[in-house]
Amino acid sequence: MEQILANGIYLGAQYAMIALGLTLIFALMNVLNFAHGQMYVLGGFVTYTFYGQLGWPFVLALLASCITLAVLGALIERFLFAPVIRRSSREESTMLLAAGLAFLFDAIILLVFGEKQRGVPKIVDGVFNWDFRLIMPYDRILICVLAILSIVSFILFMQYSKTGRALRALAQDRTAAQLMGVNVDRYSMIGFALGAMLAGLVGGLLVTITGVNLGMGGPTSIKAFMMVMIGGAGVISGAIAGGIILGFLEAIGLAVLSQYGDITYLLIFISLMIFLAIRPQGLMGKPWG
Amino acid sequence: MIQWAGLVVFLLTIFVAVPGFVAASGRSDLYYTLTSVALLSIASAGVWLTFYIGRINIGQGAFALIGAYVSAILVTKVGISFWLSLPLAGVFAAAVAVVIGLPILRLRGVYFAMISLVLTQVVTLTALALPVTNGAKGITSIPLPGGVSILGLTVIPDFATLENPRLAFYYTACVLMVLTFAAMYRLVNSRLGHLCRSMQQNEELASSIGVNISYVRVIVFAISSFLGGIGGAMFGSIAQSVYPSSFQVADSVNFMLNCFLGGLGYVFGPMLGTLVLYFGWDLLFELGRFQLLAYSSMLIILMLFLPNGLLSLRLPGKKESDK
Numbered sequence: 001m002e003q004i005l006a007n008g009i010y011l012g013a014q015y016a017m018i019a020l021g022l023t024l025i026f027a028l029m030n031v032l033n034f035a036h037g038q039m040y041v042l043g044g045f046v047t048y049t050f051y052g053q054l055g056w057p058f059v060l061a062l063l064a065s066c067i068t069l070a071v072l073g074a075l076i077e078r079f080l081f082a083p084v085i086r087r088s089s090r091e092e093s094t095m096l097l098a099a100g101l102a103f104l105f106d107a108i109i110l111l112v113f114g115e116k117q118r119g120v121p122k123i124v125d126g127v128f129n130w131d132f133r134l135i136m137p138y139d140r141i142l143i144c145v146l147a148i149l150s151i152v153s154f155i156l157f158m159q160y161s162k163t164g165r166a167l168r169a170l171a172q173d174r175t176a177a178q179l180m181g182v183n184v185d186r187y188s189m190i191g192f193a194l195g196a197m198l199a200g201l202v203g204g205l206l207v208t209i210t211g212v213n214l215g216m217g218g219p220t221s222i223k224a225f226m227m228v229m230i231g232g233a234g235v236i237s238g239a240i241a242g243g244i245i246l247g248f249l250e251a252i253g254l255a256v257l258s259q260y261g262d263i264t265y266l267l268i269f270i271s272l273m274i275f276l277a278i279r280p281q282g283l284m285g286k287p288w289g
Numbered sequence: 290m291i292q293w294a295g296l297v298v299f300l301l302t303i304f305v306a307v308p309g310f311v312a313a314s315g316r317s318d319l320y321y322t323l324t325s326v327a328l329l330s331i332a333s334a335g336v337w338l339t340f341y342i343g344r345i346n347i348g349q350g351a352f353a354l355i356g357a358y359v360s361a362i363l364v365t366k367v368g369i370s371f372w373l374s375l376p377l378a379g380v381f382a383a384a385v386a387v388v389i390g391l392p393i394l395r396l397r398g399v400y401f402a403m404i405s406l407v408l409t410q411v412v413t414l415t416a417l418a419l420p421v422t423n424g425a426k427g428i429t430s431i432p433l434p435g436g437v438s439i440l441g442l443t444v445i446p447d448f449a450t451l452e453n454p455r456l457a458f459y460y461t462a463c464v465l466m467v468l469t470f471a472a473m474y475r476l477v478n479s480r481l482g483h484l485c486r487s488m489q490q491n492e493e494l495a496s497s498i499g500v501n502i503s504y505v506r507v508i509v510f511a512i513s514s515f516l517g518g519i520g521g522a523m524f525g526s527i528a529q530s531v532y533p534s535s536f537q538v539a540d541s542v543n544f545m546l547n548c549f550l551g552g553l554g555y556v557f558g559p560m561l562g563t564l565v566l567y568f569g570w571d572l573l574f575e576l577g578r579f580q581l582l583a584y585s586s587m588l589i590i591l592m593l594f595l596p597n598g599l600l601s602l603r604l605p606g607k608k609e610s611d612k
Contacts, residue, residue, distance in 0.1 A: 026399065030399075032399045032402060032403070034542070080589065080593065083593060084592055084593060084596050087596045087597075088596035088597060089596075089597050090553060090597070092345055092549075092553075093549065093592065093596045093597070095345065095402070095545070095549070096545075096546055096549040096550070096588070096592050097589060097592045097593075099542050099545075099546055099588075100585050100588035100589040100592060101585070101589065103581060103584065103585035103588065104582070104585035104586060104588075104589060106581060106585075107579075107581035107582035107584075107585055108582065110578070110581065111578065111579070111582060218538060218539070222406065222407065222410060222538065225403040225406060225407065226403075226407060228403070229400065229403050229404065229407075233399055233400065233403075262414075262417070262418075263414075263418055265410075265414055266411065266414040266415060266418055269407055269410060269411040269414065270411065272404075272407065273389070273392070273393065273404065273407070273408075273411070274392075276392070276393065276396060276400070276404055277392030277393065277395070280395050280396045280400060281400070282400075
């Protein structure tokens with residue numbers, strides 16, 4: 001029992017971070033970022049390169065991941081999403097762009113890093129063992145704590161900084177924010193960069209545990225979509241709730257249902273559909289987003 | 290007038306010129322590519338139809354997979370003719386669409402897009418878990434479609450006895466595609482089409498003037514899934530095998546991309562989009578490991594300069610024929 005709860009918290013914290021970036025981008029630009037999983041993989045590869053290959057300290061490598069993805073996100077928003085949103089007659093057209101970007105990232109990762117599974121040396125050795133009731137490697141605990149810290153600082157940033165307030169205003173009502181003197185173009189770019197940065201950060205954190213490979217992008221995006229649906233699209237608290245709920249469902253499912261074969265995700269999907277039939281906007285979403 | 294001329298030219302091209310060209314050049318592998326394009330464009334037409342009521346459908350892979358499995362199971366386990374299993378596959382997919390559609394069609398915009406994406410994953414996982422679908426091993430060595438004769442007259446020959454089953458599949462797929470798009474054209478210009486357009490613009494408003502929106506959207510979703518099921522069943526028959534990985538999330542996304550690329554405002558958009566995307570991908574094969582890079586860059590550039598689809602570049606004389 002304790003083990004399942006601990007696994008749930010660990011999975012939930014990392015999932016919540018992935019969902020946060022996705023939901024932030026969605027809230028600001030109404031863009032469903034298909035390339036989010038690929039951004040996460042890219043972040044993992046950057047940390048792998050700096051920490052695993054070049055031998056930088058882990059924190060610096062993590063910072064490199066964040067900066068790379070933030071710059072990338074800003075450039076993508078500035079030169080791809082903003083023009084397409086301006087020119088397109090339907091806002092769904094951005095989904096094609098996002099899907100194209102997902103393919104592009106896959107291609108770049110394939111060319112630069114290859115298709116092999118990559119891992120890095122552990123950041124801390126040893127395993128926490130509480131009387132064989134709760135066993136958890138120290139590095140997982142560290143990553144979990146770091147993830148929770150990042151989430152808390154993200155919330156504080158959104159709540160109390162000037163940028164965060166501007167971003168929230170933008171998410172609430174674009175036109176009203178503009179009338180209040182928020183530089184919409186600039187903050188859209190910052191918001192996209194922030195969302196991409198979160199994906200890069202969680203990729204960098206997780207590369208130390210699960211490693212990273214090319215094929216992880218797509219499934220990660222799907223999981224992130226699920227979390228966003230559970231919590232409600234475009235709502236920050238919803239993304240966190242969705243991430244934690246999915247983490248716990250997965251941890252409990254894997255522990256309880258393992259004798260029936262690999263049906264955990266099937267059950268999660270089906271219950272998600274039933275849930276959405278009853279509450280289409282998710283736990284905390286606004287109706288019809 | 291110009292529409293009919295265009296139609297005749299198109300039919301002549303796909304039924305006479307293309308086989309003639311293939312016979313002359315000896316590139317019989319082109320048949321497989323073109324058959325795939327025809328079938329994928331049928332499934333994409335279904336996706337387009339759900340776009341027409343304002344829903345972003347990324348779940349067509351699910352219905353294509355359902356269709357492929359239903360047809361394969363009916364042919365191998367029950368032993369009925371493929372030609373009977375083809376419409377049954379479509380009907381089964383449509384029935385599933387009605388059951389699933391009733392709750393999830395209440396969702397809109399990105400929510401519907403995400404849940405339909407999840408749907409593809411659900412069907413893949415179900416196919417892995419159910420005994421009748423034979424899990425990850427899939428259903429293999431499905432026999433080729435048999436012959437059909439009415440009153441002793443052979444309407445469709447047995448594909449296994451033909452010297453070139455590829456050509457037969459090409460013709461079958463083209464006939465299906467022409468029928469599909471003819472039906473789509475008719476549908477879009479019918480009363481239902483007008484209702485769909487009204488829903489695309491504003492569902493509440495449509496509902497307030499007496500459109501039964503929940504009925505229309507379930508019907509449209511069922512038609513869309515019927516087309517997906519037909520396309521998938523045909524694909525399974527050509528490949529003579531079905532696996533849970535036959536249609537995946539990537540395929541669902543591709544169906545959607547075909548529609549976007551061709552243009553959402555035009556009935557024939559999905560056909561053009563499928564042709565361009567599929568051939569583009571094949572042509573780029575020469576680039577080896579840069580294939581994906583070139584392909585995705587092209588997609589992005591196309592999107593930057595033609596965000597409303599390829600058919601938004603229209604020839605002045607063709608104005609009416611596309612709609």
